[in-house]
Amino acid sequence: MQAAVFVIFGATGNLAKKRIFPALFALSKQNLLPPKFKIIAAARTPFSSQIFRRTLRETLDLQNKDNWEDFTQKIDYLPLDVAQDFNLKDLGGLLDDFEKEVKTCPQRIFYMAIAPDIFEKATKNLGKNGLHQSCRHGGKPRIIIEKPFGWDLKSARSLAASITKYFTQDQIYRIDHYLGKETVQNIFAFRFANEIFEPLWSNQYIDSVQITTAERIGTEGRGEFYDKTGALRDILQNHLIQLMTLITMDAPTNFDAKSINQKKLEIVRGIKKLTADEIKTHTVRSQYEDYLAEEKIAPDSKTETYALTKLFIDNPRWQGVPFYLRTGKKLEGKVTSIIIQFKEKGHKLFKNFSQKPLPNHITIQIQPNEGIGIRLAAKKPGLGQELEPVDMEFCYKTSFDKPQPEAYERLLLDVMLGDQSLFMSEDLIEESWKVIDPIEEAWAKNLVPLSSYKPGGWGPKEADELIEKDGRTWLAPLLTICRI
Ligand code: BG6
DSSP states (O other): OOOEEEEEETTTSHHIIIIIHHHHHHHHHTTOSOSSEEEEEEESSOOOHHHHHHHHHHHOOOSOOTTHHHHHTTEEEEEOBTTTTBSHHHHHHHHHHHHHHHTSOOEEEEEEOSOGGGHHHHHHHHHHTTTTSOOTTOOOOEEEEESOOOSSHHHHHHHHHHHHTTSOGGGEEEEOGGGGSHHHHHHHHHHHSOTTTGGGOSTTTEEEEEEEEEOSOOOTTOHHHHHHHHHIIIIIIIIIHHHHHHHHSOOOSSSSHHHHHHHHHHHHHHBOOOOHHHHHHHEEEEEETTGGGSTTOOTTOOOOSEEEEEEOBOSTTTTTOOEEEEEESSBSSOEEEEEEEEOOOSGGGSTTOOOSSOSOEEEEEEESSOEEEEEEEEEOSSSSOOEEEEEEEEEHHHHOOSOOOOHHHHHHHHHHHTOOTTSBOHHHHHHHHHHHHHHHHHHHTTSSOOEEEOTTBSOOHHHHHHHHHTTOOOSOSSOOSOOO
8 A cells, every 4th residue: 555644633632532543543453554654643732742642542442452552653743733824834844754764655644633613724724835735756635524514505615615725626535424334335235235125215115214313422522513513414414414315326337436426416416405384394403401501502502402304305216205314412322223114015914913113114223233124024923813023133243253343444544545435525515505504594593493302312202293293103212123
């Protein structure tokens, strides 16, 4: 693999500690980093490299720190302020030194693990200091940015414009970490490598789809960011719309970023934009009790910690199928799942089958206990003709004895390899904002009143009422399959 140097801006922050360093360390333990590799950790705190390495060791929650010393030898720390253009010249110097040391042009990778409100200034300063240019022997630096990609369509466009001033699309890696999750990638395999499902994959057989990301945690020290963002922008606009896209898109011609993006775009463009009246009946916004008492939350905050929206795709394949997308914090448990409910066709034959909800649904459990389950109706043993719902399951844990890589391991490796297929494109982000903006605007005008829910449960009663009005019910509050 080509030599590489990772510059992590915001190296002392949460994202770096929780996701980036553990992922790079895991790659290093598996010998998946290039032999010529370096990390430049950059942040405002005036640490020496030695102190930074020691702090990192203490703060990282790693069960197994074998090989840690080897790994940390690859890390240098540089105090700088990328937003204020402080010390970027020294960064240029360090990059040049590494280039001389390895006698080749290492792939430069800039990881912008910084607060979203300084993205634009930071990119501008990289450009001003010539850091967006290739190193002396050629090569194009890559830049990694993380969601949120803007705040709405307008700010997403402005952010995109500021980055594309210095970096071309093939240099920009926009992370939505859900796309790096193993089970999410398995959606492709499940749909396109198993001929039995694809013929059923349309409004002819599918009744509805429920996509849920439930979390047990609250704002966890991210109050300042979260209070400005809310559940709709934090999770639904990106992770949940992406899951909806993967479950509904047509097969791409191949696995390259362009083909996948093209098929995804067709779906997101086809999502019907809700009118103000529809927003009143198709969405729920809610906040958990005691949210206002948390650190760095405005005392009169109207930010939602639970968001639900019912969406439709305006194309012949999906016309009329409701997609219920919901996410919330401080719920009973952590689970992300997609449940595909099939239409009721033959049950009438079994008069005494009164079980609700009806079986015949497929669950794709993204986390935890990753797996896929099919709920079927089976004949109860005995002389009668009674039916009972049963589950057929495929669980990663029992089917494979290999641990699954963390999403960030996969994504960071792909950045080094130059593969953009699991990353977000600018047009996809903009199309998703077009779905979300009208909802945000209506909520800001209080067209949908903010309700509240008790922590530790399954969210507000309004969410149950919304789906029950449609004659349906939530199929999976908690883990339904692979309870091992
Ligand atoms: C992030 C959100 O994108 O995803 C967080 O900003 C959320 O608020 C997190 O907690 C959930 O990710 P995961 O991988 O734990 O489901």
